[in-house]
Amino acid sequence: MEVELRNITKRFGEVVANDGINLTIRGGEVLGLLGENGAGKSTLMNVLSGLYSADDGEILIDGKLVDFQGPGDSIAAGIGMVHQHFMLIPVFTVAENVILGVEPTGKVDYLDLKKARTQVREINEKYGLEVDPDELIENLPVGIQQRVEIIKVLFRSANVIIFDEPTAVLTPQEVIEFFEIVKTLRDAGKAIVFITHKLHEILDISDRIRVLRRGKIVGEGDPITITKTELAEMMVGRPVSFDVVKEPFAPGKVLLDIEDLTVLRENDDVAVDGIDLKIRSGEVVGVAGVQGNGQSALIEALTGLTRVAGGTVRFMDKDITRASTRARHRMGFAHIPEDRHRMGMITKFTIAENMVLDTYYDARFSKRRVMNWPKVYENSARVAADYDVRMTSVHDTAGHLSGGNQQKMVVARELSRETKFLIAAQPTRGLDVGSIEYIHSRIINARDTGDGVLFVSSEIDEIMALSDRIVVMFEGRIVAEFDATTETPDKNTIGLAMAGAVA
């Protein structure tokens, strides 16, 4: 089977997400599609899977022109897509999710779940996937959820399988298992499209590489001969340095002292399970771990956004276990939240308004509850310039900024004050390489000027680049700790700890 995309163009308003793209996908081969966030990879594949209709261009399958009116047509043509954000229904079982849309039925529209289970088991066996058809999706770890997505695609007898950033949510061990599955599928003759912005992965698994930048194919490479540096330059459009420059490690006093901290989720499940951790000034502590192992709850507890169920938190020898968020903020806490749209900013507010979300009550910006707007504008403009937020004016709606600039705005607001302690959660998720470099430098700058930094990321490379000390969280506990000042810890050992495999 061979799929050919010819001259595909797709616009969203002013944005040209895909600009005359030509691409061929072949059976028995893994095509690696590399590109930064926003390059247009997902858009291109959504066109192929029938979810978007292209503004221009055509799709040919085995030389014949096809016209997809919707996802149904694309599925029928043998194209299956595993989306970046899984398209699974959490309260349905595995079997229900798999059959949705192509359900086996009996009389009076009766849903034949028994048959569905048998069919799921058959696919399981054929490709060695091992998923229980009766388990609810919400009870499954992400790695298994991804297998459900794969089963879904196979159940529809797809010959082309598109994986959109499949490894973003996986542990290093799960990535290895996932690559094994991909190889099995390829050897069974399926055409695989593997989308990512991670260089080493694309080199590991692809048979052919295409690089996408700003909606255009800008290069290609043979995975055997091409180097990471060459690929990175193609992807970003300029030479990139992977190193972070920092001052020698010179820790001060203990700033934050966490003792036996326990935090519960809404349903009373234990999210953080008796953690002990000390963070000194001038030190970056990186919390590694797969999403959902209690990192978010830990951060919410430290910033005062959630109730602490047990244990104490002391900041500069003061008990702040139950202190309000504003009290912590005034003590010098800065917080770069993990989801900037949900917690870091108000997308419909202007940049100036967003910049004073935490200080509007300050005497500088308001007197007797009346805002001093000129002062706010002036200050915001200055801070935005300091932190390289690219905008036309501070009156721009924050939501219209690019992801990188939104994050810089959040960082600017949080760090432009007198701070002592920085909490950063996934601070570079979904950003372009330029913004990532910039935000890393700001975090390191905070450390070099004596702040304590607690920083959570699910990217091991980022953790290793920034941290002086690395702790690994698994199922709400700290399962391993590594000192990164003297020697570089072994990436595989960290990866194993993230998967819970600690002796």
Next chain:
Amino acid sequence: MASTLNPTEPQARKLDTAKVRQARNTGVILILLSVLVAYVFAFGTSGDATFRLSRPNDPWAVPNLVVPAMAFSYIAAAVLAFLGARQFVRGGVRWTGLSMGFGLLLAVAAFLVWATAGKSFSLTGMLQATVVRAVPIALGGLAGVLSERVAVVNIAIEGMLLAGAFTGALVGSLLGGYVGLIAAVAVGGLFGFILAALVITYRVDQIIAGVVLNLFVLGVTSYVSSQVYQEHRFLNDAPVFRPVDIPFLSDIPVIGPMLFQQNIFVYGAFIMVCIATYYLFHTRSGLRARAVGEHPQAADTLGINVYRTRYINVTVAGMVAGFGGAWFTLGSVGRFDEGMTHGLGYIGLAAMIVGRWHPFGALMAALVFGFADSMQQKLALLQTPIPSEFLAMSPYIATIILVAGLIGRARAPAADGQAYIKE
């Protein structure tokens, strides 16, 4: 280099969990109920409360249930105090819900006994009325389930009930009960379709669209009934569907009169609840409908038509509500009065929430509200010291208590209330 920490079990430590807090609150409420029962219902009450279980012409006579009022209330108070103390002290996490349910039941029983002390009262009659009064609430709740399962919040149920009541009376007066019923269902369906068009195609905010429909129906029907019906009374004089006894089953004491000596609205409601359950949980279309309510984009990627699914379900929900509306006129008094649904559509929505978006759950919750409603009616006849205005509030109070107590735990369809915008 790597080390394992913290082998402690979470249970071993004393944690301030939401469940423990809830158990404590339950304990406090139960103890307060106990005090109420002891001081108000037991203290200074005398005589026996007599509950009649069968009626004079029933085939089998069942003896009356005679309860000594004071003793019963003191025992109830003691049990409540025990349950409350147990919840409070031990944080009896596992039994919180059960204790609360049983406690409320006891308190209501004590209240009934107190109100009936020295008099007699037909329990069977009250239970029969419970089922009758639950019908519009259950059908409203079922309409809510059907539309919210595809993520369309249906505030317009109130208006659909009212439209069904009005149409049933008008068409029923002119062309007979059955035609009136069909017309009511059709008009309900029409309003369902209009709501669907507003919120799905035109993406009007779901709450606003619902409120607009409600006001529209209220305005039109009130105008017609106050202006036109004054002059032309024959337009508002519809036949009423009489109860139909089911052979044999209707002879069972207590249960018979409750469930098997009713009119087609009661039987219709039960049948519709069964069909809706089968549809939602055992058919292909039901699976797809629920998928659309939980994660419309996922459904879309699998080739399911989100908009069509929503249109169909919301229209059918309107038909169910139209049927429920006809109960007010064709199933009850045969005549339309201004605003005669009295917000029962909203109570239907509460029943849907308490019933956790399940047809049977909504029915059960509706029965609780129906019980509160029929109890207040019977008690008004018994001449208790409580003013009848307060008694009339009881269905609404029951709504507040149940919804407030349960709302955190019930989970709405994930996409509920959100428009789906397809690229």
